[in-house]
Amino acid sequence: MIIYSESFHVEYLVEKEWMIWVKNTLIPEIYKVQKFTKVIFSKVISHTDESGCTYSLQYYTNSKKDLEDYYNNHSDKFARLLFDKFGTKILSFKTELELIESFEF
Template identity: 40%
Template sequence: MIIYNVTINIDEKIETEWLHWMRKTHIPEVMNTGKFISCRFSKLTSHKEDGSQNYSAQYVCHSKEDLQDYQDNFAPMLQQKSLEKFADKMLAFRTELDIIEDFYSVLS
């Protein structure tokens, strides 16, 4: 399995609007491509910049082929929508991680 991680730096002036858009529009659109099996959306707490906040959306897919299909056929349009809506108020970078093993802990 693969994690497609998108780290986003967002201007605090539009953070509330952007969060709503991510939850109600963007993440559902990405998930509706059928290429990912889950998404974890997180706020980075260890790194803070004046006037902006960092978030991470981690999408999990079954294979590199699914991710490549997403990047070829869906990502350009979805990324363009983000840029049109938030222009110079956000900056995103993307990384790919191979899941080696999942460890789960159960607290009693």
């Protein structure tokens, strides 16, 4: 299992609008590409600053091949949508993780 994690620094001025856009537009559009099995939407609570807060989207996929296909055929589209809607009020960075094991208590 591969986890594609995208973190976003969101200016307070657009935070509510951005959250609505993520839930109503971004996640449904990403679902349509059928490369991910699950998405987790979280807020980072360990770090805040004067200009904004940080959120994380974690997309779960079954293979590196599916993630590479997403990169090659879809990720630019979503980056453009984000920039066209919010400009530089949102900054993001990406991380790829490999799930070793999951424990539930």
